[in-house]
Amino acid sequence: MAPGMSNTPPDAVPGRIPLGVVVVDGHGLVTHWSSGARRLFGSSREEAVGVPAAELMPVAGALAARSGRASGGYTDEYGPELDLEGVPAAYPTAGRARIAAPGPGARDVLWWGYPLVGPGTGRLLVLAADTARITGADPRGQGIAPGFALHTEFPDAAELARRLPEILPNMSPAESGRVVSQVLDLGYPVLEISRRRRVPVTPDWGVSQRAVRQERRARTEADTAVGDARGPAVPDPEQDLEYAAVRERLEFLNEVSGRIGTSLDLARTIHEVSAAVVPRFTDVAGTYLREQVVAGEGFPDGPPDATTMWHRVAVEHDDEPGRWDDVVPVGESMPFPVHTPFFQCMTTGEPVLVPRISEEMGTRIAAQFEKRDIRPLITGRSMLVVPLKARNVVLGFMILLRHGERPVFNDMDRVTGAELAARAGLVLDNARMYTHQENVAETLQDSMLPHVEARMAGCDVATRYLPGTLLGRVGGDWFDAVKLPGSRTALVVGDVMGHGLNSAAMMGQLRTAVQTMAALDLPPAQLLRSLDDLAQRLGEHYLATCLYVVYDPVESCLLMSNAGHIPPVLVRADGGRSELLDVPTGAPIGVGGVPFETARVPVGPGDRLVLCTDGLVEVRGEDIGVRLATLCESAAHPAASMDDACDTIIRALGVTGRKDDVALLMARLNGIPREDVAGWRLERVPQQAGAARRLVCGQLAEWGLAEASDTVELLVGEVVANAVRHGAGERVGLRLVRSGRSLQVEVTDDEPGTPVLLAAGAQDEFGRGMRIVSRLASAWGAARTARGKSVWFEQALPRAR
Incomplete structure (x- = not known):
């Protein structure tokens, strides 16, 4: 005990003064009542648990009087005003009160309230002590700091001791750890005495006399064991003090380094x-x-x-x-x-x-x-x-x-x-x-993953990408959705074998190649064949699985080819059945010399297609068949939106803590009704450009979209005139497809050469048609077909009248 703190009762041990310990929940009710609290306040554990703490203890500064009943039997002298919200205060509080003691007379009690955070119902820790045990301390409790020992007679004691930095907010983790180590051997909550701080306090930075005595005792015992012939060593207080100071700072640095x-x-x-x-x-x-x-x-x-x-x-x-x-x-x-x-x-x-x-x-x-x-x-x-x-x-x-x-x-x-x-x-x-x-890794990954539109022609798309959590944040999984001529959509998922930056770089190359070949409208099997040839040219280590699907919303069918990938799941809107589609599985991309097949699957409006990578269903130690069954079951679960459906799948398969990436793509196949499609076959003569404009204007008027006629009429005339002038064969095809708020116009002919933009000069007779299309259309493109080529453009539509 510091100088000036005399007249201590014989049974009071400095630094080992028992405390009453009470834990209060968020409603102000007692959830723990120690034997020390019973000795201080007179109520037994059975009488106290579940009762408002304000009725049992003088802690007005830490609790509001929610019940409205008077807290008789004591007067609170130093606590702050009541918390008007009726819940434990969110800041440390302290006070001193005089209470009626069990038996004759009264008792002075010092108390401290600390807010608790984290799991569990406890929201306030109250420590209280009898001032008779600390005679000589400051009358307002200054210089007295409550510590917390492990043995507190309730199950959460170990957790509270471990979370002492949170329980005592004015302590740093290093300081609270030192206090814990000092009081663990006491077996009950204690008070620690100091003269340099106010409540709540921590021991002052410096060298304690206890540390000096321990160092001196250890050195004396060592000298005695050696048996110095020159006689007993005479301790040097200044040397001891300096040695202890250095030792304490080294211990401090070692402790901080560990934290x-x-x-x-x-x-x-x-x-x-x-x-x-x-x-x-x-x-x-x-x-x-x-x-x-x-x-x-x-x-x-x-x-x-x-x-x-x-x-x-x-x-x-x-x-x-x-x-x-x-x-x-x-x-x-x-x-x-x-x-x-x-x-x-x-x-x-x-x-x-x-x-x-x-x-x-x-x-x-x-x-x-x-x-x-x-x-x-x-x-x-x-x-x-x-x-x-x-x-x-x-x-x-x-x-x-x-x-x-x-x-x-x-x-x-x-x-x-x-x-x-x-x-x-x-x-x-x-x-x-x-x-x-x-x-760097996140930027690389984000740059390689596409930003897929939520609404495509005849389908809605939702995606999820979860990077591997144990091997870095970049990997070789990808997904994509690409617009195709004829209002079709290509849906792709792929997985480069391996992980890390090399796999991500390889994935970027393969994904770019798929997008390029998809824009050329290659059939699924031919696209995978070309991708396999490219992978072999890039290097022998380029291996990947890929599933390529083409959805035609007008014909209501899927064309798909598989290169060693997880099969897709189809959820039928009629009855909510889900099934793994039986798609012929070819060898992975990069193996070479293996043919790919194309499967055709009819679908209906509202069906959902789920594509994923193996990181979602392959987990070490678990049967992949069971995981695939779980995938089918969770995919068929009703959901309010596509995003909710994706989240349901991820939760059901529990992909947390995985090593591999996860790519998930879900498409709701809405289809396009036949009444939203119009097509004509035109003679390949110059006069058909005007006929095409009239047909388009009439169809737009029938759909209630006459406001869009001017622009669409101009663009159709330019594309049809280009097909008549430069095409081959006897006829030119014209088709209009209305999908949501967009209109796609497609013109076909038998000439395989696709049009390109030309830099037309002031005296040039040709070369302006496709520049007009490029400037006025929201999107346009051209691709070779089995019998020639297809030129298409899209235009945003006003609301139909």
Whole structure:
């Protein structure tokens, strides 16, 4: 016990004073009542559990009087006003009260209330002690800090002790861990005595007499065991004190090193570094990093200067809540002038020690904050600025401040802070490099995955991509949906064998090739054949599976070819049945010399097609047949939307913790009714361009879309005239397909040569037709067919009248 705390009762052991422990839920009802609480307040466990805590204890500052009944039997002298919301307060509270003791007389009780966070019903931890056991302490309980031992007679005791940093918010993880280690052997909750802090408190940074005595005893025993012939050693108090101080700082550094760097997440690492030093080493810790580090970009170029922007990423302190938040908010960026100690630290890479911040220095520093006066926060405090370096480059720095009543930073603290910053800098650099790699990987993956339109011609599409969680965030799975002539849609899923950047790069090449060949309207089997030839030309390690499906909403059918991929699932709208489609499975892409077949599957309006990669259904140790059955069952589950249906499949198959990527594509095959399709066969004579314009105008009027006639009539005339002039055969085909809010016009002829855009000059007679189509149509294209070519364009439609 510190000097001045005398007249302690014989049965009171300093630092081992029993506490009453009570846990209160969010409704203010008692859920745990220890034997110590029974001795203090007189109620048994059976009488207390389930009763409003305000009726049993003097904790008005931590609980609202929800029941409206008077809390008789005591008077609360020092607690704050009642919480008007009727729930446990969200901040630590403390007070002293005089209560009627069991038996004659009254009793003074000190109590502390700490909000609880996390799982479980408990929302307030109340610790209480009899002041008779701590005679000589400050009359308002200053200088007394509750600790928490493991043995508290209820099942959640171990969890509460493990979560002590959250239970006691004014303690850093390092400090609370030390307190726990001191009280675990006591077997009950205790009070820890200090004379340098207010409630709630932590032991002062420094060397305790207990530590000195332990070091002296250990060295004496060692000298005795050796048997020094020169006689018993005479202890040197100053040497013991210095040795213990060095030992304690080494233990502190070792402890902090074990607590930081538990994650490669940059934000979490920054929080760990800041919280590790408060309040054991300092009272305030502000962390600043260069903007390139925060953004996860490459290593900062060149040394910092007066124009370098520094981002405030964390402010940790043990002052009253909110005191620093408004003045120095986290997230602010600012430069530092040459005359500040911060500039000196970041340019020299060495710690800067200011024993006390004078009013003049405080004014110069405060000049950085034009709209906020920080002088009251920093003037008179001791300051230590330490650089956060890695590979001789300053990534940031920490500003450490101590209260005026604490000892100023000294040379030993400078060395300790420099060593702490060196270790923290390496941890931050590892987190920065990891964040940079994550950003590169995510950018690469996002650039390679398509942004599929939710509504295509005659179908709705929903997709999901989940990167592998154990082997990185990039992989070789992909999906795609490509518009084809004739209002058809190509649906694709593929999976490059392997994982990582190489697989992602290979996937990008194959996906681009599929899109290019799909735009040429190759039949499914021929497309896979061409993709297989390309993979063999690229290299022997290019192996992938692929499923290619062409949906024709007018004919209501699917054409599909498979290259070693998981078969698709078809959910019938009629009855909700689901089935794995029996598609001939060819060899994977890249094997070579294996033929591919095309299967035709009729479908109906409202049917749903599900395509996925093997990461969704292949799990080590589980039967793939069972997983495929689960896929079929979950795909048939009713859902409010396509997105909900995808989420249902993912939840049912439990893909968390997987090693492989997952790509999922679902298409609802709505079809296009026959009444929304119109077609004609025209003679290949010049006069048919005018006839085509009249036919289109009449059909649009019949559909109630006369407002779109002018543009569509002009474009149809240009495309038909081009087919008549440059085509082959006797006839030209013209078809209109209305799908939702778009109109697709297709013109076919027997000439395989596709049109191209020409740079027509002022005197040129030809070359302007397709430029007009390109300028006015929302999309257009051309592809070879089995008998010639097809030229098509799309136009957005107004609402039908």
